[in-house]
Amino acid sequence: MEAIARALDSDLAYRFRRSPVAMVAALVVVLLIGSSVFAPFITSQNPFDPGSLNLMNGFSKPMEPNQFTGETFVLGTDDQGRDVFATILYGMRISLFVGFSAVIFAMVLGVTLGLISGYVGGRTDTLIMRIADIQLTFPAILVALLIFGVAKGITPPDRRDEVAIWVLIIAIGLSEWVQFARVVRGATLVEKGKEYVQAARLIGRSPVAIMVRHILPNTLSPVLVIATISLALAIIAEATLSFLGVGAPPTQPSLGTLIRIGQEFLFSGEWWILFFPAMTLLALALSVNLLGDWLRDALNPKLR
Amino acid sequence: MDDVLLSVRDLVVQFPTRGGILTALDGISFDIKRGEVLGVVGESGAGKSMTGAAIIGLIEPPGRIGGGQIHLGGERIDNLSMDDMRAIRGKRIAMVFQDPLTSLNPLFTIAEQLVETIQTHLNVSAREARDRAIALLDDVGIPAASRRIDDYPHQFSGGMRQRVVIALALAAEPDLVIADEPTTALDVSVQAQIIDVLKRLCSERGASVMLITHDMGVIAETADRVAVLYAGRLAEIGPVRDVIKDALHPYTHGLMGSIPTLAQEDDRLVQIPGAMPRLTDIPDGCAFNPRCDRVFDRCRVERPDPMPHGTRQVACWLYDEQQIKAAE
Amino acid sequence: MSDVLLEVKNLTRTFDVSLPWLNRVIERQDRQFLRAVDNVSFQIRRGETFALVGESGSGKSTIAKMVVGLLPASDGQILFDGQAMDVNSSAAMTQLRSRFQMIFQSPFASLNPRWRVRDVIAEPMKAFGTVDGKAAIDSRVDELLDLVGLGASDAGKFPHEFSGGQRQRIAIARALSSNPEFIVCDEPTSALDVSVQAQILNLMRDLQDELGLTYLFISHDLSVVRHMANRIGVLYLGALVETADGKELFKAPRHPYTRMLLEAVPDLEMTGKEHSVVKGEIPNPIDPPPGCTFHPRCEFVAERCRNDIPVPVPTPTGEAKCFAVEEGRI
Numbered sequence: 001m002e003a004i005a006r007a008l009d010s011d012l013a014y015r016f017r018r019s020p021v022a023m024v025a026a027l028v029v030v031l032l033i034g035s036s037v038f039a040p041f042i043t044s045q046n047p048f049d050p051g052s053l054n055l056m057n058g059f060s061k062p063m064e065p066n067q068f069t070g071e072t073f074v075l076g077t078d079d080q081g082r083d084v085f086a087t088i089l090y091g092m093r094i095s096l097f098v099g100f101s102a103v104i105f106a107m108v109l110g111v112t113l114g115l116i117s118g119y120v121g122g123r124t125d126t127l128i129m130r131i132a133d134i135q136l137t138f139p140a141i142l143v144a145l146l147i148f149g150v151a152k153g154i155t156p157p158d159r160r161d162e163v164a165i166w167v168l169i170i171a172i173g174l175s176e177w178v179q180f181a182r183v184v185r186g187a188t189l190v191e192k193g194k195e196y197v198q199a200a201r202l203i204g205r206s207p208v209a210i211m212v213r214h215i216l217p218n219t220l221s222p223v224l225v226i227a228t229i230s231l232a233l234a235i236i237a238e239a240t241l242s243f244l245g246v247g248a249p250p251t252q253p254s255l256g257t258l259i260r261i262g263q264e265f266l267f268s269g270e271w272w273i274l275f276f277p278a279m280t281l282l283a284l285a286l287s288v289n290l291l292g293d294w295l296r297d298a299l300n301p302k303l304r
Numbered sequence: 305m306d307d308v309l310l311s312v313r314d315l316v317v318q319f320p321t322r323g324g325i326l327t328a329l330d331g332i333s334f335d336i337k338r339g340e341v342l343g344v345v346g347e348s349g350a351g352k353s354m355t356g357a358a359i360i361g362l363i364e365p366p367g368r369i370g371g372g373q374i375h376l377g378g379e380r381i382d383n384l385s386m387d388d389m390r391a392i393r394g395k396r397i398a399m400v401f402q403d404p405l406t407s408l409n410p411l412f413t414i415a416e417q418l419v420e421t422i423q424t425h426l427n428v429s430a431r432e433a434r435d436r437a438i439a440l441l442d443d444v445g446i447p448a449a450s451r452r453i454d455d456y457p458h459q460f461s462g463g464m465r466q467r468v469v470i471a472l473a474l475a476a477e478p479d480l481v482i483a484d485e486p487t488t489a490l491d492v493s494v495q496a497q498i499i500d501v502l503k504r505l506c507s508e509r510g511a512s513v514m515l516i517t518h519d520m521g522v523i524a525e526t527a528d529r530v531a532v533l534y535a536g537r538l539a540e541i542g543p544v545r546d547v548i549k550d551a552l553h554p555y556t557h558g559l560m561g562s563i564p565t566l567a568q569e570d571d572r573l574v575q576i577p578g579a580m581p582r583l584t585d586i587p588d589g590c591a592f593n594p595r596c597d598r599v600f601d602r603c604r605v606e607r608p609d610p611m612p613h614g615t616r617q618v619a620c621w622l623y624d625e626q627q628i629k630a631a632e
Numbered sequence: 633m634s635d636v637l638l639e640v641k642n643l644t645r646t647f648d649v650s651l652p653w654l655n656r657v658i659e660r661q662d663r664q665f666l667r668a669v670d671n672v673s674f675q676i677r678r679g680e681t682f683a684l685v686g687e688s689g690s691g692k693s694t695i696a697k698m699v700v701g702l703l704p705a706s707d708g709q710i711l712f713d714g715q716a717m718d719v720n721s722s723a724a725m726t727q728l729r730s731r732f733q734m735i736f737q738s739p740f741a742s743l744n745p746r747w748r749v750r751d752v753i754a755e756p757m758k759a760f761g762t763v764d765g766k767a768a769i770d771s772r773v774d775e776l777l778d779l780v781g782l783g784a785s786d787a788g789k790f791p792h793e794f795s796g797g798q799r800q801r802i803a804i805a806r807a808l809s810s811n812p813e814f815i816v817c818d819e820p821t822s823a824l825d826v827s828v829q830a831q832i833l834n835l836m837r838d839l840q841d842e843l844g845l846t847y848l849f850i851s852h853d854l855s856v857v858r859h860m861a862n863r864i865g866v867l868y869l870g871a872l873v874e875t876a877d878g879k880e881l882f883k884a885p886r887h888p889y890t891r892m893l894l895e896a897v898p899d900l901e902m903t904g905k906e907h908s909v910v911k912g913e914i915p916n917p918i919d920p921p922p923g924c925t926f927h928p929r930c931e932f933v934a935e936r937c938r939n940d941i942p943v944p945v946p947t948p949t950g951e952a953k954c955f956a957v958e959e960g961r962i
Contacts, residue, residue, distance in 0.1 A: 014322050195742035199806065202700055203759045204722075204729050217746040347825035348796075461913055491687035491852065493910045496896035500909060518825060521898025548900065562830030564859035565900050566882055572837070573830035573859065579795045580825075 015298040022294035028287040032280070036096060039089035047082035047090055048251065057081030062272050076272040078261065084272060087258055088280050094254035095284070098168050099235040103227055105173030106234075110180025111223060115211045117181065118188025129185070132178040140175035140237055147171040148246045161249040168247050172237045176230050183226055187219035221299045228292035232285045239281055255281045309377055309479055309512045310336040310359070316371035317351075317358050317536075326583045328354050328367065330536045333610065336480065341506065341513040343527030343544065345520060345559075347580055350533040352516045356482045358382070359514070360397050361389040377479065395425045398473035400502075402485040404465035407472065408457040414441070414468055415453040418475055425476035440471040444501050463494035467501060474505055481506060484516045499526055520563055524548055532556050535580055535591040542616025552618040554596045590621070598622060634714060637814055637846050638676040638699070643708035645669040645694055649918060666918050668694045670870040671708070676814075676863075681840065681847040683857040683878075685893075686867030689917055692850045695867075696818045699848060700734050701725060712814070730760040733807035737819040739799035743791040749802055750787040753777070756810040776805040780835060797828035804835065808843070816848045821856065833859060854897050858882055863950070866890050869917055869925045876950035886952040886962060888930045924955065932956040 016022055035042055045052050060066040062076040062084075075084040117128040135143070151167040152160065191197060192215065200210050235255075241247035242256025250257060255277050262274030317329040329351045336342045346352045357363050359374055361384065374382040381392060393399075401407050409417060418437035419430060428436065434453075441449035444467040457465060466486060473481055483502060487495040503526050506513045515527055523530050524544060531541040532553065540553040551557040561574025578595045581587060587594055593603040602621050610617040611624060650656060650663040669691040676682040684692045697703040699710060701717055710717045712728055733756070736742040743752055753773045757763045763772050774784040780801040791799055800820065807815055817836070821829040833856065839845060851857050857864055858878065865875045866887065874887040885891045896910050912929040915921055921928050927937040936955050944951040945958040956962045 195736035195738055196744040198697075198702055199734065199736065199742060199803075200755065201702060202729070202734055203756045203810065204726055205755075205759055214744055218744070347827060463913055491914070492854070493687060493892060493896045494913065496898075496910050499898075519898070520826070521900050524900050525898045559827055562827045563900060564830075564833070564855040566855050566858055566894070566897055567901055572834055575830050575834055576827045579797055579828065 012298055016294075019294055019298075021290055022298075025287040025290040025294070028283055029291060032092060032284050032287070033096060036089050036092035039086070039093065043083060043086040043089060045083045045086045047087045048253075054081050059270055062276075075276045076270075078270075078273045079265070084276050087253065088255070088277050091253050091255045091258045091277060092280065092284070094165070094248050094252055095235050095238055095256070095281070098165060098172065098238045098248070098254065099231050101169040102172035102176065102234045102238070103230045105169060106176040106230060107180050107223065107227055109173065110177035111184050111216070111219075113177070114181035114184025115188055115216060115219075118185040119192055119207060119211050119215065125185075128181065132181055135175075135178050138175075140172070140233075141240060143175045144168075144171035144237065144241055145244075145246060147174065148241070161251055164247070164249050165252065168238060168241060171241070172234050175237070176234065179226050179230065180223060183222045184219050187222060188215050191215045191218050225292060225296040225299060228295055229289060232288040232292065235281070235288070236285050255284075307337045308335045309338045309340075310514075311375045312355075312359070312372070313374075314372035315355070315358060315374065315382075316369065317354055317363060317367060318370035319367045323584060325370075327370070327586075328536050328583060329358065331372070331609070332533070332536075332538050333372075334531050334538065334541055336512045336514060338479070338512055339507065339510045340529065341503070341515055341527045343523035343530040344514060344516045344533065345518060345523055345530060346533035347518065349535075349580060349583070351536040352518075352533055353484050354536075355533070356399070356484050356514060356516050360393050360399060360482060361386075362393075394421065394478070395476050396478055397480045397482060398476065398478040400466075400469055400473050400481060400483040400486045402488050404462065404469045404489075405457065407469045408465065410457055413454050413456055414460075418453070418472060421472055421475045437471075437475070440475060441468070443505060444468070444471045444474075445497070446471075463490055463497060466490065466494075466498050470498070470502060470505065474509065474511070477509065478511055480512045480514065482514045482516070485518070486515075487522060488517070488519070495522070502526070520548070520560065532559070535586050536583060537591055538610055538617075538619055539592070540616060540618045540620075541610065542614075542618075546615055552613060552616060552623060553592075553620050554598050554622075555592045558595075558597075590619070635677050636675045637678045637713055638848070639709075639711040640675070640695075640699065641673050641709040641711070643669055643672045643695065643698060643705055643710065645691075645698060645703070645706045664918055667920075668870050668917070669698070669705075672867075672870075672872045673708075674865055674872065674875060676846060676848060678813075678846055679840075679844055680862040681849050681860050683849040683851060683861035683864045684867055685851055685854060685857045685864060687852060687893075687914060689869070689914055690867035691870035692852075692867050693818055694870075696734070696816050696848065696850050700732060700816050701729070730756075730762065730810050731812055732814040732816065733810065733812040734816045734818065735800075735803055735807050735820045738823050739796050739803060740823070742803050743799055743806075745791055747791075748787070749773075749777075749789055749791065752791070752802060753787075753806045753809050756806060760810050762810055772809070773805075776809055777802075779808065779839070780805045781831075795828075796824050797831055800824065800828075800832050801835065804832075804839070808839070813844075814846045814848070816850070818850045819852065820849075822851065822853065829856070836860070854882075854893060866893070869914065869920055871925065871953065872944075873926065873954070874947075874950065874952040876947060876952075880949040884948075886947050886957050887926075887954050888932050888956065888962070889926050890952075892929070924953075930956075932961055934959075934961075 054069065056068045057066050057071060057077050058079050058081045060073045060077040063072065063074060065072045073083050077083055113128050117125045148167055148171055151163060155163050197210060197214055200214055238247055238254060239256030239259065242254050243260045245260065248254040248257050258277035259274060262277060265273045313333050315329055315332040316327065319326040319328055332355060344352045344355060358369055369382055373380060376396060415434065415437060418440065419433040422428065422433040422436055438450050438453055441453060446452055446464060446467055460468060486502065487498050490498060499522060517523060527544050529542060530544045530547050532539045534555050540547060540556045547556060548560060551560050558574055558576035562576060564573060576595055581591065589605050590603040590608055593599045596603065608619045608621050610619045613623045645668050647666045647668055648663065649666045651661060672695060674682065684695060686692045694703065698705045715728060717728060718724055750773050753776055754769050757769055757772065763769050773787055777784055777786055782798065782801055794802065821832050824832060840847060849857065849860050861878045863875065864878055864881045865872050866889065868889045874890050881890065882894065885894055892910055895908060915928065923939045924937040924942050927933045930937065934955060942953045942955050944953050947957065
């Protein structure tokens with residue numbers, strides 16, 4: 001209880017209450033994440049359980065009763081009678097899962113390499129930072145496509161759908177670790193010169209202990225900011241890859257997959273199949289990004 | 305009253321924060337006469353730099369002057385517009401900061417910066433301005449000034465840079481120079497040189513100086529009078545010799561005793577218990593009362609304003625007339 | 633048991649300050665070396681305070697770092713209680729490390745902002761295993777906090793909740809927690825206000841009396857050194873130019889640089905005595921003057937000083953590196 005009270009009283013909470021943008025963005029993010037987590041309790045239909053679908057419901061317009069069954073779908077249905085609202089909630093689960101996992105992967109990799117690079121210095125530092133530079137010259141999508149291609153080549157066809165999600169996570173994670181590594185390296189260089197680190201060296205603490213126990217906790221606020229902004233980027237990257245057909249498989253469609261499916265119907269007039277998933281993606285990515293921007297300003301204005 | 309150059313009356317500076325309004329300066333009053341050097345001392349957070357910033361209108365927002373008046377040569381300057389204030393800064397009031405690098409633009413030569421300052425404020429030709437600049441550099445003790453004037457700031461050592469800053473400050477022949485910790489970043493041997501230059505040039509030109517520092521030794525060497533600040537309030541103000549030799553306010557007294565000196569015998573330093581309160585929890589009555597060894601009931605409830613005592617003013621109830629009578 | 637706790641012999645440290653290889657080739661520059669510490673020797677006896685005083689660039693902090701093993705020496709030897717300190721031999725160093733500690737200049741940077749005071753103070757105990765068990769460590773932390781004038785209730789707080797002086801007390805408690813005999817104090821009060829400085833200096837002296845500590849005290853402030861030290865070494869451009877007993881140095885300084893430094897200290901007594909103006913500035917340490925490095929600023933300069941490097945000559949309580957002293961001109 002005491003911890004909660006203190007957190008509510010903190011500078012961060014104060015700044016949060018003073019920023020309408022951050023509050024709205026946080027509300028949208030919480031609503032979207034909450035509704036996708038609790039999707040089974042919100043919609044009666046699981047759109048990926050063929051048993052619960054009725055083909056007769058296909059192409060229902062939003063808010064209008066279906067001409068055959070008389071059922072009404074708030075956001076309409078697609079060609080197979082899936083409720084678009086339900087597909088969005090379930091699709092967002094995949095998007096968020098991939099996004100969070102990729103960011104965690106990138107964070108663990110980037111923070112570790114950044115710490116080592118900054119603390120050890122010398123050739124190790126040069127090596128890690130040159131790899132990071134090389135990584136940056138490839139667009140994220142290209143890296144992802146490359147990994148995706150390799151993975152496709154080495155996995156048997158019947159298991160491709162299973163591994164697709166994990167390949168996505170690794171591909172996106174690998175394209176985003178550099179940011180973490182650079183920021184953590186910079187922070188490590190600053191902290192390393194401070195006297196509390198010298199005090200720890202003086203009593204013979206090992207480099208690993210100093211990095212993990214002393215330096216790491218002091219580099220976490222910029223990491224948190226980058227993690228938030230990376231989450232938005234990861235969600236968009238996932239959508240892009242899925243839209244290109246190299247991401248989440250149709251059996252586990254993410255928001256990107258839904259958009260790809262939806263665009264096939266755009267010119268035949270069924271706009272809602274594309275429009276609503278796209279709007280959701282926009283709202284999610286934008287809110288997470290705004291939250292990240294606010295966090296950056298609130299935690300450390302100098303990062304700007 | 306004609307010889308008073310700067311007069312500060314009941315100056316209040318406030319910072320609105322989430323916890324309420326912080327009063328960083330609370331009712332500061334003092335005068336600086338023409339040609340006088342006033343030292344302003346205090347510990348970090350006592351409000352010394354804030355006083356300087358308030359006078360030249362450079363308080364960082366959201367801070368603001370919440371009350372009081374500042375007059376320069378009889379003219380009120382605390383309510384001027386930004387543009388009018390800018391005309392006074394540099395021309396009539398000049399600043400010398402702790403870190404000479406922040407006052408010099410690294411991209412321009414010393415000549416360019418000096419000539420620009422001179423021409424902005426004085427109506428002279430470029431040729432004349434350059435000659436003046438060289439003369440100034442010569443005055444502040446830069447060897448081979450006519451050659452070094454075309455160097456960039458990074459080509460000078462710390463002490464030489466501070467000399468250049470002093471030249472820059474004096475370029476427009478200001479009435480008042482506010483020097484904020486001008487020697488803090490320098491070594492003792494260089495510090496002695498800079499103090500010497502500052503003192504000599506200002507007295508030659510008849511400029512007044514407000515010397516802000518935490519170093520009582522620098523004040524002793526330089527100032528005519530000294531103002532001691534504590535927790536945003538004026539504790540004591542008076543001629544340097546009186547304040548140093550025979551401090552009235554218990555805080556000044558403790559402060560003087562806590563300074564190790566070269567002459568003193570090998571005993572313990574006087575120690576004021578505790579620390580200066582944060583601006584968020586300044587005690588009722590006298591701000592110094594919880595740390596004071598001569599505190600009595602009145603100090604805890606009633607706030608003392610500076611009261612005259614001989615050549616000085618001191619904000620302490622010990623020097624209230626009734627108190628003195630009662631003691632007798 | 634020998635009387636001497638720390639002996640430093642011919643300690644030297646050079647730093648490579650060359651430009652990167654490519655720049656050197658393009659700008660046709662040679663490698664450049666900075667001799668931050670030049671052949672410094674001194675001894676510190678048990679229970680005394682030895683002070684090194686000098687201006688920026690005099691090498692005083694570099695010596696402090698080498699003494700505690702944070703920086704390897706380029707040349708020379710450091711003997712702690714007769715044992716050579718060898719940064720490369722971890723077994724011998726672990727043994728020695730628990731016997732000395734350091735107090736740093738900045739009370740803001742010397743405490744990890746994310747650690748509670750209890751953990752900060754307990755770290756050396758845990759590292760050396762001097763105290764076992766959580767309860768024993770906690771009670772030792774409380775004891776140490778009390779010793780430095782803080783309360784047991786402060787153990788659960790974070791460093792930012794304290795003022796500069798209080799933080800320096802915490803840093804002192806940490807330094808004491810492994811029961812060291814010897815503490816290197818690197819400008820321990822230069823970041824503090826004078827009234828707080830007085831508290832910390834008094835505390836350090838009390839602790840020395842109580843625990844029988846030996847201090848190496850590094851400072852640029854002559855009056856602080858005057859107050860703290862039994863013996864004083866004056867550094868100029870990395871070299872020890874004069875050593876003497878504390879009182880003697882201030883009463884009868886020998887080396888012209890020491891004289892100049894004393895002259896430059898502002899006079900708080902307001903005796904009104906005239907200062908002779910300090911001459912010149914510290915030369916660039918990368919390219920120091922030949923002969924005696926002080927000769928361009930020295931009022932006693934002779935031909936010899938411009939060419940030959942002076943060797944230490946004995947003075948009543950120490951020694952001075954000066955031809956003028958040697959020849960009896962001072």
